[in-house]
Amino acid sequence: MFKNSLTGLPIGGAKGGSDFDPKGKSDFEIMKFCRAFMRELHQYIGARIDVPAGDIGVGTKEIGFLYGEYKRINRSYDGVLSGKPYAFGGSLLRPEATGYGVVYFAQEMLKQELEEVLEDQICVVSGAGNVAIHTIEKLQHIGAIVVTCSDSEGSIYDPNGIDLNMLKMLKGNGKRFSLEDYALQIQGSVHIKKSDYPDGRHAVWDIPCFAAFPCATQNELTEEDAITLIKNGCVAVIEGANMPTEPLAIELFLREGVLFAPGKASNAGGVAVSEFEMSQNASMEKWSYEKVDAKLNEIMCQIYKRVALTAKEYGKERNFVDGANIAAFKRIAEAMILEGV
Known part of the structure; x- marks a missing residue:
């Protein structure tokens, strides 16, 4: 939160994660986990609520999997995650x-x-x-x-x-x-x-x-x-x-x-x-x-x-x-x- 505060931009701050270790996992296994994770997370996030971003072990690929599941569930094209692939809303x-x-x-x-x-x-x-x-x-x-x-x-x-x-x-x-x-x-x-x-x-x-x-x-x-x-x-x-x-x-x-x-x-x-x-x-x-x-x-x-x-x-x-x-x-x-x- 202090980091976000220093930017002077209108953003808050929170932290979250999981105990899933992607090392040694296939892309399919990582995708399955990301989809399951989003099925639980989607009700707590939103473009004007909380906007998760990547961190250790979570890059553009994982954000893409998470975003795809969010869109499937909510049928909505929102800026609900940052660090998305450029093709669908990333910067x-x-x-x-x-x-x-x-x-x-x-x-x-x-x-x-x-x-x-x-x-x-x-x-x-x-x-x-x-x-x-x-x-x-x-x-x-x-x-x-x-x-x-x-x-x-x-x-x-x-x-x-x-x-x-x-x-x-x-x-x-x-x-x-x-x-x-x-x-x-x-x-x-x-x-x-x-x-x-x-x-x-x-x-x-x-x-x-x-x-x-x-x-x-x-x-x-x-x-x-x-x-x-x-x-x-x-x-x-x-x-x-x-x-x-x-x-x-x-x-x-x-x-x-x-x-x-x-x-x-x-x-x-x-x-x-x-x-x-x-x-x-x-x-x-x-x-x-x-x-x-x-x-x-x-x-x-x-x-x-x-x-x-x-x-x-x-x-x-x-x-x-x-x-x-x-x-x-x-x-x-x-x-x-x-x-x-």
Whole structure:
């Protein structure tokens, strides 16, 4: 809810899910589960009630299965899910939105706080899912040099820069091939097995870098990792995943003057473009790629400014954790008071 509040868009917030594991399941099995799930869920959602979106294990394919069952039950073409396939109501840039938004936030933060740019800077990214892939993609678009990625089995270090085409062949669109295959195909790259990680640490954060982008999962960046990043000269940590940094690591970054962007602010691009998709569905329009991208960039810059100004107002300059929490809480509290809640 705080993340949605920071976007400034008219959206609320909730969380839900299931204990179904799609790994090793056929598309038919996944479709059967999605249909059964929607048969129970449909009575609680609606274009003006709750609009679910994808997350871990739920991409365009799964949203398509869910939406198809919703239409079968309700016989209605509504914007009741976001992240839909483009062919029936999805938005351009929705799959890329979270990763691209992370980089737009990072650019604005570095520009305003340090007068620095990401171009030609070494960056490390964890993860190899949707957010990580599109964070790497946008970083490469602007000229940054991304040298790492990771999955549940290990990490890749490629000093020449991650080969995005190879990474997409292995991990794009829900593929789950091992990153070991990357090292076999790309000369000069190294695969570090998870069993070889230093105790209590992640191999990605051992690589000297200008900026770090944790984009994999919760609590993947520990206090020991933070010590290593600081020692190696990292100036900024921008969260792409939800809560990937342990609290003690966050405290250390703030104490040592490393710019730290919390996920509730920096990875809000996905929910922003979800709202864009809802707007397009409501007006029966299709926005161009350029329009969606420009509006996403604008939203992420606005979020940075809102967070930075709030932190300064409350005597917490450059503490974007407190700035994000206070700014988001104030907007929610004001809405509740106005509605008499």
